[in-house]
Amino acid sequence: MSFSRKYDLESQGNFEPFMKVVGIPDELIEKGKDLKSITEIVQTGNDFKITITIRSNAIHNEFTFGQETDFATITGSKIKACVNMDGANKFIVKLNSVTSVSELSENKLLDILTIGDITHKRISERI
Template identity: 45%
Template sequence: MAFTGKYEVESQENYDAFMKAIGIPAETIEKGRDFKFTTEVVQNGNTFTWSQIYPGHTMTNTFTIGQESDMETMSGKKFKAVVQLEGGKIIVDFGKYKHTSEIVGGKLVETSVAAGNTFTRISKRIA
């Protein structure tokens, strides 16, 4: 169960350009830029509960690899998606962007791509 754990954001690259590309308002981008939120992942076989815990708000997606699941984007948009697991990477198409998560050197590395902009977030394991 490589993904199970609690992670705290350590660094981000290309945050502003990516958020603009997916249509996040400037004031929301400004507020979210320096949030040190945590991500909590519980993996039970092919089923995952993935929570991002922000100050005053938690966003949780529960999904099973290869099955259609109800999902929610960072901006609150709800949709259905089939999450894939390829080469140890969790891959989901959020409509406006494609998101990949993997564990590299004990850290959670998340990469999102939209309109030619690549956003990378690296989080360290804290539990």
């Protein structure tokens, strides 16, 4: 199953507690909690380019399954990590203390980010 598409953020849960625990300042959390994002994924075999755009800001990451790469994070830092497939429609990456699982299901992209006992869930719809 190919992940290549654009996805529009439909809903998200537990945004504020998750952003606080990763160190985002309260004023930025307040500004960002109702913002929508567009996620664009371009997949060529095991190579991925992912761009998440919120207004005029974008986070861009490129990776190949099983190879360590530098990831840009929401805090602006870079973290070395390795992305692994879990079945045909799910990939997992551990970014220091944050585990990110992305799963494609028909026309939806589900992203689950977990740190400790706090989980932030994002559901995006294919556009």
